[in-house]
Amino acid sequence: MQQPMTRPGHPVMKSYEQYADMLYRIALVHLGSRQDAEEATQDTFIKLMEKAPVFKDDEHQKAWLIRVITNHCKNLLGRGWRKREVKLEGVEPVTADNPEELAVLQLVLALPVKYKTVIHLYYYEDYAVQEISRILQISESAVKMRLQRGRQLLRLELEGAEAE
The missing domain is CATH 1.10.1740 (Rna Polymerase Sigma Factor; Chain: A)
Known part of the structure; x- marks a missing residue:
């Protein structure tokens, strides 16, 4: 860059x-x-x-x-x-250190914007829920709900991939 x-x-x-x-x-x-x-x-x-x-x-x-x-x-x-x-x-393409990380990263990238934003800030940038709330100007409960729903979508995708 x-x-x-x-x-x-x-x-x-x-x-x-x-x-x-x-x-x-x-x-x-x-x-x-x-x-x-x-x-x-x-x-x-x-x-x-x-x-x-x-x-x-x-x-x-x-x-x-x-x-x-x-x-x-x-x-x-x-x-x-x-x-x-x-x-x-x-x-x-987007790269990761190993195939498992790459698979998860690709699933995160495929999430709707409101979920991938909080997932990325929480897991990849190590922000706390309170900080994400302040940065995105949404309530802490909204951050928690988006994290929960984002994880749920990722879990469903991962389980679907394992079943194949």
Whole structure:
């Protein structure tokens, strides 16, 4: 991923170094395409430069960036052109360390957006329910319900795969 054109020590550069990989992973989970995830990550840092918000601390900034990239991905997914998009052969697939992890990751990517977002933040980014609630601006009970339903969908898919 290309780094933004700023001087070393610039606040955006520090943020980029700190959060780019995490934001890219979040976008990849939402969008399923390396190119789209890179573009969404870039757009998020552009928004950071344009808005130049003042943050209380690093956690506040991290939550803001996650919220921005999540909303941006939702907007991209909601656009009509994306629904009519033709998938190209030979696009680099999502990878994992072993076949089992890859199978689970592919199932997570296939979940509806509201479930895969909380599943990703909880299991892959190690956020607590309270933090996810604050970041996504939904109630803690909604986060718990989405985690429960997402797990249930994953369990059904895994059991179906084992039966085959």
